Amino acid sequence: MATRALEAATGQPAHATHIHGMGLLAGLVDLLYPPACAGCRSLCPPEPAAFCELCELAVEPLPSPRCRRCAEPGAFREETCPRCTALPPPFRRAFAPFVHGGAMSRAIHRLKYEDHPELARPLGGLLARHAASFLAQLPDAWLCPLPLHASRFRVRRYDQSWLLGAELSQRTGRKLLRRGLERRRATERQVGQDEQAREANVAGAFVAHREQIEGRHLILVDDVFTTGATARSAARALCSAGAARVDVLTLARAWSG
Secondary structure: OHHHHHHHHHOOOHHHHHHHOHHHHHHHHHHHOOOEOOOOOOEOOOOOOOOOHHHHHOOOEOOOOEOOOOOOEOOOHHHOOHHHHHOOOOOOOEEOOEEOOHHHHHHHHHHHHOOOHHHHHHHHHHHHHHOHHHHHOOOOOEEEEOOOOHHHHHHHOOOHHHHHHHHHHHHHOOOEOOOOEEEOOOOOOOOOOOHHHHHHHHOOOEEEOHHHHOOOEEEEEEEEEOOOHHHHHHHHHHHHOOOOEEEEEEEEEOOOO
């Protein structure tokens, strides 16, 4: 499987190799896995392409208008959705360049659940290109990937948000926060849960370390934003540890209504 092939070839866990040896891993991935579409696995040209021509047509940009806080698509009074009006999130702003659907949702599913850590490279490149304007507005912010719990990491053997964050750091020159945020409590998968259950599932799940966090502007990095329950829980932990500001960047945004 992809993770084990990377580990066998490098002698390190896949997530550590990706973070600490970006150049080596990039060459290794090209050797082991010729460029293939992240959505349907067909061969496609080398980067910057992440998808074949057919799948690329099914990758939908996040539409406007949308909520100025959580990026929920729709026309809202004062540009703020009912959720963010009733309960303002602890993060300042969330952004995602794409809708979670079609080829993009298939690619994210393969990255997360089908043992394809190599997809972090083309998807991270796509995120770097299409989030350039968002990042330009936050010039001194550090990247802070949303971590998996240790029990889930042992099963999956890599953390997709860390891989995306590391790829984004390598491509943009952004500093990457490595040990500032920890998921202390194992949580159930959020897929299929309603909003109340999602909030309860991740409540108090994160702990942030003040010596790594205090005074810093941080960008939480994850794959998908749905109701924002996980991002809110993590942002609360970061703000409680003294973060000056927290924003959220994900590859895709799902409709949560």
